[in-house]
Amino acid sequence: MAFEVKKPGLATTVQDLGRPGYYHLGIPLSGAMDQEALIAANLLVGNDAGAAGLELVFMGPELVFRDDALVAVTGAELPPKVDGAPQPTWTTFTVKAGQTLSFDYLRKGARAYLAIAGGIDVPVVLGSRSTYALGALGGFQGRKLAAGDVLPVGAPQRQVPAGRSLHVSLRRNGLEDPAVLRMLPGLYWHRITEAAQGGFFADTWKVAPEADRIGYRFKGGNPLEFVPREPPFGAGSDPSNIVDACYPYGSIQVPGGTEPIVLHRDAVSGGGYFMLGTVISADMDLIAQLQPHKPVKFVPVEMEEALEARAERKAEIDKIKAALA
Amino acid sequence: MASKQIVSPLPGTFYRKPAPDQPPFKEVGDTVAVGDVVGIVEVMKSFNQVVAEEAGTVTAFLVDDEDAVMPGQPLVELDG
Numbered sequence: 001m002a003f004e005v006k007k008p009g010l011a012t013t014v015q016d017l018g019r020p021g022y023y024h025l026g027i028p029l030s031g032a033m034d035q036e037a038l039i040a041a042n043l044l045v046g047n048d049a050g051a052a053g054l055e056l057v058f059m060g061p062e063l064v065f066r067d068d069a070l071v072a073v074t075g076a077e078l079p080p081k082v083d084g085a086p087q088p089t090w091t092t093f094t095v096k097a098g099q100t101l102s103f104d105y106l107r108k109g110a111r112a113y114l115a116i117a118g119g120i121d122v123p124v125v126l127g128s129r130s131t132y133a134l135g136a137l138g139g140f141q142g143r144k145l146a147a148g149d150v151l152p153v154g155a156p157q158r159q160v161p162a163g164r165s166l167h168v169s170l171r172r173n174g175l176e177d178p179a180v181l182r183m184l185p186g187l188y189w190h191r192i193t194e195a196a197q198g199g200f201f202a203d204t205w206k207v208a209p210e211a212d213r214i215g216y217r218f219k220g221g222n223p224l225e226f227v228p229r230e231p232p233f234g235a236g237s238d239p240s241n242i243v244d245a246c247y248p249y250g251s252i253q254v255p256g257g258t259e260p261i262v263l264h265r266d267a268v269s270g271g272g273y274f275m276l277g278t279v280i281s282a283d284m285d286l287i288a289q290l291q292p293h294k295p296v297k298f299v300p301v302e303m304e305e306a307l308e309a310r311a312e313r314k315a316e317i318d319k320i321k322a323a324l325a
Numbered sequence: 326m327a328s329k330q331i332v333s334p335l336p337g338t339f340y341r342k343p344a345p346d347q348p349p350f351k352e353v354g355d356t357v358a359v360g361d362v363v364g365i366v367e368v369m370k371s372f373n374q375v376v377a378e379e380a381g382t383v384t385a386f387l388v389d390d391e392d393a394v395m396p397g398q399p400l401v402e403l404d405g
Contacts, residue, residue: 209369
């Protein structure tokens with residue numbers, strides 16, 4: 001089984017659930033930015049939750065199938081079409097050999113996930129098929145898809161009918177306005193003044209157009225004011241610099257105190273910018289669905305609430321698994 | 326003649342010029358052929374051309390240079 005890329009879309013990549021375990025060596029997690037949406041797409045078509053699918057960003061590709069395939073599109077509302085005929089999202093449908101799968105323009109969210117029964121069968125690199133484009137690692141030749149690429153698809157693991165759908169209550173693709181990202185203030189929180197701490201939460205930020213898989217940048221809030229200090233050895237004179245440290249997935253760095261960047265799945269693992277704190281794991285998938293210019297507010301939480309939110313999210317995914325078992 | 330619209334394929338920032346020091350791709354009154362570039366949308370550090378899928382004459386630009394645009398948002402109105 002295989003399909004050919006006729007038009008690649010904006011930044012279409014092969015992703016599974018990622019490549020944990022190498023971040024200390026500088027190799028990031030990678031994987032679907034919206035993990036829950038990829039899991040749902042995979043389970044819909046009868047794949048294991050962690051099979052490789054395509055992450056479609058803002059604009060879908062045009063794919064010509066060489067064999068019949070059962071597929072599903074989840075995540076952002078990016079309406080799929082087979083030979084021009086509209087197909088439902090969050091629902092399995094068949095693409096026959098010779099037919100073209102394309103997409104209408106994006107209606108809601110930012111990233112859609114395409115799962116194909118059997119999964120995309122690119123080589124496993126360091127335990128994952130995910131694309132880390134910055135490191136030219138994994139995925140299809142370590143890069144986003146290009147016209148003319150032919151991608152292999154594995155043999156379907158389970159027989160699933162077309163028209164199988166995930167109940168609307170289990171689809172997570174709506175975002176409040178402004179979207180809310182919960183965060184735990186971190187080790188360097190004391191570096192900004194009390195007024196700046198309050199201002200960071202009071203301000204409404206907007207997603208910057210350059211936000212991507214490496215980091216989600218926000219602008220439009222007030223610059224952060226730093227507490228004066230004697231620069232420690234190795235930190236330099238810029239008040240937003242620190243002695244180099246590890247960057248957690250989800251950490252919020254603010255170079256120069258002006259534009260916060262939330263590190264996401266293709267981020268670097270360390271450096272010399274102070275971090276305000278870390279977006280809680282339960283809200284990281286939401287970031288995947290933020291379009292440029294989308295208003296966002298950050299809300300502080302304690303560890304207890306972060307752990308509760310993580311447990312709630314796991315329960316949601318368990319519900320999806322039960323519904324599609 | 327019916328009016329037609331060219332919509333943005335992407336969210337991002339719309340530019341009417343190929344570069345800041347160059348003239349706009351199209352002005353009101355210009356004719357547009359299928360495949361002509363009418364603007365650029367910048368997103369994720371890449372510049373993506375907005376290409377006309379229908380021919381006509383530009384009657385209006387519906388957004389300004391450097392405006393934030395959404396996918397499906399009409400950018401240019403064509404007549405003919």
